[in-house]
Amino acid sequence: MVVKEVNPHFEDFIFDWDYKTYFLVGGYGSSKSYHVALKIILKCLEEKRKVLVVREVFETIRDSCFALFEEIISDLELDDRIKTVTSPMQVKFPNGSQIIFKGMDKPAKLKSIHGVTIVWIEECSELKYEGYKELLGRARHPSLSIHFILSTNPVGEDNWVYTHFFMDELKDIFILDDEELYEKRTIIKNNTYYHHSLADDNLFLPQSYIEQLDELKLYDPDLYRIARRGRFGVNGIKVLPQFETMEHEKVLANIGNISKRYFRAGMDFGFVVSYNALLKMAIDDDNKWLYIYKEYYKNGMTDDKTAKELEDFIDKDELIRADSAEPKTIAYYNQQGFRMIGAKKGPGSRLQNTKKVKRFKRIICSDKCKNTIRELKNLTYATDKQGNIIEDEFNIDAHTFEAIWYGLDGYEVSDLKDRKNYSGKGRR
Structure with missing residues (x-):
């Protein structure tokens, strides 16, 4: 028996294993990564599973995903049953379940992986699309269900994550309106569990942190959209707003x-x-x-x-x-x-x-x-x-x-600075 208080917005997600793909997107501090790690630990305790945790750069895993698993295991007071090993990084369970960690910057090491049934891609927007497709072919098992969990902060609409899970204008493919996800928060479509979260969904965050996110609106609207509102969009200043x-x-x-x-x-x-x-x-x-x-x-x-x-x-x-x-x-x-x-x-x-x-x-x-x-x-x-x-x-x-x-070579678009556009009358 494991007793753990969780944020209500993530409760259904933690215990849902009915779908192949779980896509979590949200703002800073929403606790999406924490609840993904907790979901995986509970599954590994329930049945024997081999889990692959991936980030684009291997060196970023130790202080993010691996540290998160260590924190949760300690918080659940399961240190005596679940062992974390730092070299090579892995988490071992008493029933034979195992969590391994890899970086896409070392793709050769993925070829030796067998028996993986759950893949968590943290900060999935950092991966190349080819890397994601490579991972799809790595998970297989004769009897156990296969699951992919992708978590990310929102990025630009030109990123493969947006075109794959929402819409691709180039290919005239429409999957889901992201505005609908922001409104409904959780949507099931095409065997994919979509989940949107904000800092407000994390009841354990101090109010001061949320106030810091709110202040972004004054001096960094792009980061405010991402960090506070958890929404996709255009990052940066458009060259051709017209x-x-x-x-x-x-x-x-x-x-x-x-x-x-x-x-x-x-x-x-x-x-x-x-x-x-x-x-x-x-x-x-x-x-x-x-x-x-x-x-x-x-x-x-x-x-x-x-x-x-x-x-x-x-x-x-x-x-x-x-x-x-x-x-x-x-x-x-x-x-x-x-x-x-x-x-x-x-x-x-x-x-x-x-x-x-x-x-x-x-x-x-x-x-x-x-x-x-x-x-x-x-x-x-x-x-x-x-x-x-x-x-x-x-x-x-x-x-x-x-x-x-x-x-347009040889053609000039006149503007207000061109003398031919005004007579000079009334100039001071």
């Missing part, structure tokens, strides 16, 4: 009367890691709106294969402005009958091109340009060690953004 999507047919209708001189095509080159990104755009010069209505986005393609596919994408009399850093590639496409020139590049061009695009009052993207939406919707500035934004570096390598830069 970016929006529109139904493809409406975009085509809106650009129908735009002069052909304002139609542009820009291309960024890539191969293995980076991508060939070619965007077709139209500029509403009067309103200073930029339309993106067609995209080509692929990697792992040799130039001859790409050229073949582009024959169906763009008319050969259309001018493509491309990355001038690859003159041989540009020469090749010209030999294949395309009209392609290199866009001007020089010191500071990244920053100037970014500022140019930001001057558009609206950037309207066809809903068929999935990769452009994925890259630009939540594109944010990179920051230095002091937290200051770097105006020409971003959270991802946005190939479509660079394609826009090249496509």
Whole structure:
């Protein structure tokens, strides 16, 4: 008999083993990790289980997950029955149950693991998606049920955790509206137990800690959203806050009367890691709106294969402005009958091109340009060690953004600083 007071919001979770996957997301201090560890200990006492606890970096486990198991075992006064071993880190139970600890930064050590039936991935958002899929294949048993427990603080909506458990706009996959989870707190869907928690759910937290979280709202709204409200979102300052999507047919209708001189095509080159990104755009010069209505986005393609596919994408009399850093590639496409020139590049061009695009009052993207939406919707500035934004570096390598830069070469978006936009009358 084990008697332990727990937070009411976690009581059902602790004793529920009906589902394959348990996904816990929440703010700081909500006690989700504590209750995951307690859930695992109780299960290991009940029946013989082999549990694998994983974090992305092995060295972070000792002071987090392993220390948490030690604390709970001591608190339950089970030190005489449950043994913790530091080298190699493991927890041993009298019935033969075992908890082992591994880091995804040492994947070779996972290959020797057998008989695992429960996997806890702590701070799962830190893992790479390939690592998660690797773990899915590691748990198997001829008779016992298999369970995966994932816990995390919320991150950006571009993280695989969000696209896997909620929605993936690129693949047009919708699983669950995260707003529904915030409202209902616990949801069962697709054999997955979703659980949302906040600091308010932890009755053992001092009020002073919650007040510290509340203060974040004044000086760090991103961290406030994550730590206090436990919600996914965009981390950082958006590069293109005016970016929006529109139904493809409406975009085509809106650009129908735009002069052909304002139609542009820009291309960024890539191969293995980076991508060939070619965007077709139209500029509403009067309103200073930029339309993106067609995209080509692929990697792992040799130039001859790409050229073949582009024959169906763009008319050969259309001018493509491309990355001038690859003159041989540009020469090749010209030999294949395309009209392609290199866009001007020089010191500071990244920053100037970014500022140019930001001057558009609206950037309207066809809903068929999935990769452009994925890259630009939540594109944010990179920051230095002091937290200051770097105006020409971003959270991802946005190939479509660079394609826009090249496509707009030679076009200037006027702003209030341009003398041609005002007469000078009334200036002091």
